[in-house]
Amino acid sequence: MSTVEQQVTPGFETSRRGFMAGSGAALVVGFTLPASGRALAAKAAPAAFTPNAWLRITADNRVTVVCGSSEMGQGVLTAIPQLMAEELDADWPQVSVEQAPVSQAFANPAFGMQATGGSTTVRGHWDVMRNAGATARAMLVAAAAEQWKVSPADCRTEAGHVIHGSKKLSYGQLAEAAAKQKAPEKVALKDPKDFKILGQRKKRLDTAGKTNGQAKYGIDVNLPGMLVAVMSRSPTPGAKAVKVDDSAAKAVKGVKQVITLPTGVAVLATGYWAAKKGRDALKIEWDAGALKGLSSAGITKQLAAAADSATAVAKQEGAVEVRSGKVVESTYEAPYLAHACMEPMNCTAWVKPDGVEVWAGTQSQGPVQGILSQVAAVDPGKVKVNTMMLGGGFGRRFAPDFVIDATLLSKISGSPVKLVYSREDDMAAGFYRPASVAKFAGAVGADGRATLLESGVGSPSIMAASGFMKIPEDGVDTFAMEGIADHPYDIPNQRLAYGRSEPGPVVWFWRSVGHSQNIFFMESFIDELAAAAGKDPFEFRRAMLDKQPRYKKVLEVAAEKAGWGKPLPAGVTRGIAVAQSFGSYVAEVAEVSLGADGTPRVHRVVAAVDCGMTVNPAIIERQIEGAIVYGLSAALYGKISYKDGRVEQGNFHEYPVLRHNEMPKVEVHIVASSEKPGGIGEPGTPPIAPAVANAIFAATGKRLRSLPFDTEQLKKA
Known part of the structure; x- marks a missing residue:
C-alpha cells in the first residue's frame, strides 16, 4: 500500500501562488x-x-x-x-x-x-x-x-x-x-x-x-492502460484513516493497487465495478476527530447563536433602537445543500515523465493548471487540461478536489487513472451550500409602510473556504449577506449584520450562492411585513420600489402576466417574490395548492426577467425554467443533515429532486432592456422558494420559515 499524507493540502489553499506564477496575474483579453x-x-x-x-x-x-x-x-x-x-x-x-x-x-x-x-x-x-x-x-x-x-x-x-x-x-x-x-x-x-x-x-x-453521442463528458474518457479509482472517504469532516486492512480488497479480481491519500483510501482496478467492490471490502480504522458528534441540531444552535451576536455590519441606515408601530420578529433557517450534479464528480489524469494531462468537466481550467503544477511538481506550461462537457456544474465543478486526487493517484501508481465518485461519495463529499440562520425584526407604521428592518445572519464563510478570497476588514462575507444587504426596498431604518460561524462541513458556491437562501429569508419576511400592515403583498413591495425601476418593472410584469388579483380555481393561491442577482432582475409568481397530506403542488410559475440586452431568448427561457426546477427541488426536498458526524443522505431516494409529474407550467416573459447583459444561469433560482412559501401562507395563514418545507404543519385535519 502506498501512502501520501503531506504531499498536497486538498483544496484551493495550495493553488493561489502556483496559479499566479504559472499564468500571470494580469488580465489578458487582447x-x-x-x-x-x-x-x-x-x-x-x-x-x-x-x-x-x-x-x-x-x-x-x-x-x-x-x-x-x-x-x-x-x-x-x-x-x-x-x-x-x-x-x-x-x-x-x-x-x-x-x-x-x-x-x-x-x-x-x-x-x-x-x-x-x-x-x-x-x-x-x-x-x-x-x-x-x-x-x-x-x-x-x-x-x-x-x-x-x-x-x-x-x-x-x-x-x-x-x-x-x-x-x-x-x-x-x-x-x-x-x-x-x-x-x-x-x-x-x-x-x-x-x-x-x-x-x-x-x-x-x-x-x-x-x-x-459525439459530445464527450468526463465520464466518457477511456485511455489505454487506464485504471479506475474509487475512494473510501472520510466518514466525518476532518476524519483520518489511521489503520487500513486492504487484504480483502486486493483479493478482488481486477484490483491492482490501494493508495491512501489525505482525503481517503483509493482502490485502483481495471474497471469501475472491481474498484467499487474492492473499496467496499476495505477495513479502515478512522480517527473521527473533533466533529465525530456533529449533528444538524447542534449546527442550528451554533448558527442561531452567531445570528444573535452578529457584529459585522453590512448595512446600517437611520436608527434601529426605537421600534414603533406593528413589530414583527422571525427566525429563518436553511440547511446545507449538495449540488447533486447528474454526472457525479470524475477526472482522468495521466502524470507522464514530461508533464501532466487531465480530462475533466471542470469550471476552473486556469486554477487547475496552477494547482496541478504543484501537485505533480512540473512547470504550469506542462499541465494540459482537456475540458470535457459537464453533466451539471452549479459551482461544484469549480472545486479542485476530484482533479487533485486523480492526479495524485496517477503520479503514485504510474498509470493513467480515472477517479469516479459514486452518487453516495459525491453526496457526502462536502463542498455544500452553507447552512444559515437569519433572525429578522421589522416594523410597519400606521400608513402601512415598512419603517424598520433589522437582521443578523449566522453562516459559514464561502470566502474563507474558497482559498482564493479574503474576508474584508469589516468582517462581512459578501456571499453570506447578498440578497439581504443589497435588498431594494426603501426602508428608512436598517441594520443588517453578519455573524460568522464554522460548524465544520466544507462550504462552497451553489447555484445563485447566497441569494439562494437569503432571498427566501428576505422575500418571506417582506411578506410578513405586508401581512402585518394589512396590505396586498404585490402592492406592499411595489410601494417601496420607486427608487428601483428595474425591480419594479419585473415585479409589475410578473403580476400582470400572472393575473394577480384575479380569481383562481378553488384551493389555489398565489405568492410573489422578486430578486436581483448577477446583474439580472427576476420576479416570480407561483400558483400553489395543498394536498390533504400537506404536500404543496405548484401548478404554474410566471417569471419576468430583465437581464439587459439579450443574446438568445430561447436560452434565457430554458435557464429560467431549469433554475426554477433546481430551486423548487431544494425548497420541497433539499437537505444535507448530520447525525453522529455523518451525512444522512446517500442517493436520490434520500435527496429527491423534482419529478416530471411535479413540474409546474412555467411562463417566462423577457423584459426589453437596453442595459448591458446580466447573468442568466442562476437568477431564476432565488425567487421560487419564497414565491411558493408566500402562496402557502395565503392559503393557510401558516408561515414556513425553514427549508425544505415542513409539510407536517400543513396537513389538513
Whole structure:
C-alpha cells in the first residue's frame, strides 16, 4: 500500500501562488493569439485567418469560434459564437464552435482567469467578443477593398461576404489576404437595432453532439492502460484513516493497487465495478476527530447563536433602537445543500515523465493548471487540461478536489487513472451550500409602510473556504449577506449584520450562492411585513420600489402576466417574490395548492426577467425554467443533515429532486432592456422558494420559515 499524507493540502489553499506564477496575474483579453495558439491554429488549418485567439476562418468559408468557457448546459457554446458572429456579420449556418485549450488568452474577463461561474460568461465577454468580431470584419473589408482598389468605407458585409456594388467575395476567399492586414486599434460596434444574430432564437450548436453521442463528458474518457479509482472517504469532516486492512480488497479480481491519500483510501482496478467492490471490502480504522458528534441540531444552535451576536455590519441606515408601530420578529433557517450534479464528480489524469494531462468537466481550467503544477511538481506550461462537457456544474465543478486526487493517484501508481465518485461519495463529499440562520425584526407604521428592518445572519464563510478570497476588514462575507444587504426596498431604518460561524462541513458556491437562501429569508419576511400592515403583498413591495425601476418593472410584469388579483380555481393561491442577482432582475409568481397530506403542488410559475440586452431568448427561457426546477427541488426536498458526524443522505431516494409529474407550467416573459447583459444561469433560482412559501401562507395563514418545507404543519385535519 502506498501512502501520501503531506504531499498536497486538498483544496484551493495550495493553488493561489502556483496559479499566479504559472499564468500571470494580469488580465489578458487582447486580440493577440499566443504562440501556442498560433501553432495550434496553423496545424489545424494552414491557410486560416486567425486574427485573435477566439476566431478562425478557413478557405471553405467556415467560421470557427473558440470558447474558453465550460459548457454545463447553460448554452455558452452557442452564446459566445453569437457574440462573435454578430459583429463579424458571419453566415450563421457556417459557424461552428470548439473548446479552447487552457490558456490565459482565454481568461474570463470577469475573473482574470480561465474559469466559468457566477453567471459571468456572457456579461464578461459582451464587449470582448464583439470587439474581436468587429476587428476581424474590418480586416476582411480592408483585404477586399485593397483587391478591388476601392475605399473600405464603400464596402459592406453580409452573411459571410464583403460586398461592393455587384462585386462579392466570401470571407473564405479573403482569409489569406485578410491575415496580412494590420488589425485596427479601434472599431465601431453595431447599434443594437441592427442586430441580426444577437437577440435571436438561434439553435444551440451543441445539441446535435449531445443527442448523437459525439459530445464527450468526463465520464466518457477511456485511455489505454487506464485504471479506475474509487475512494473510501472520510466518514466525518476532518476524519483520518489511521489503520487500513486492504487484504480483502486486493483479493478482488481486477484490483491492482490501494493508495491512501489525505482525503481517503483509493482502490485502483481495471474497471469501475472491481474498484467499487474492492473499496467496499476495505477495513479502515478512522480517527473521527473533533466533529465525530456533529449533528444538524447542534449546527442550528451554533448558527442561531452567531445570528444573535452578529457584529459585522453590512448595512446600517437611520436608527434601529426605537421600534414603533406593528413589530414583527422571525427566525429563518436553511440547511446545507449538495449540488447533486447528474454526472457525479470524475477526472482522468495521466502524470507522464514530461508533464501532466487531465480530462475533466471542470469550471476552473486556469486554477487547475496552477494547482496541478504543484501537485505533480512540473512547470504550469506542462499541465494540459482537456475540458470535457459537464453533466451539471452549479459551482461544484469549480472545486479542485476530484482533479487533485486523480492526479495524485496517477503520479503514485504510474498509470493513467480515472477517479469516479459514486452518487453516495459525491453526496457526502462536502463542498455544500452553507447552512444559515437569519433572525429578522421589522416594523410597519400606521400608513402601512415598512419603517424598520433589522437582521443578523449566522453562516459559514464561502470566502474563507474558497482559498482564493479574503474576508474584508469589516468582517462581512459578501456571499453570506447578498440578497439581504443589497435588498431594494426603501426602508428608512436598517441594520443588517453578519455573524460568522464554522460548524465544520466544507462550504462552497451553489447555484445563485447566497441569494439562494437569503432571498427566501428576505422575500418571506417582506411578506410578513405586508401581512402585518394589512396590505396586498404585490402592492406592499411595489410601494417601496420607486427608487428601483428595474425591480419594479419585473415585479409589475410578473403580476400582470400572472393575473394577480384575479380569481383562481378553488384551493389555489398565489405568492410573489422578486430578486436581483448577477446583474439580472427576476420576479416570480407561483400558483400553489395543498394536498390533504400537506404536500404543496405548484401548478404554474410566471417569471419576468430583465437581464439587459439579450443574446438568445430561447436560452434565457430554458435557464429560467431549469433554475426554477433546481430551486423548487431544494425548497420541497433539499437537505444535507448530520447525525453522529455523518451525512444522512446517500442517493436520490434520500435527496429527491423534482419529478416530471411535479413540474409546474412555467411562463417566462423577457423584459426589453437596453442595459448591458446580466447573468442568466442562476437568477431564476432565488425567487421560487419564497414565491411558493408566500402562496402557502395565503392559503393557510401558516408561515414556513425553514427549508425544505415542513409539510407536517400543513396537513389538513
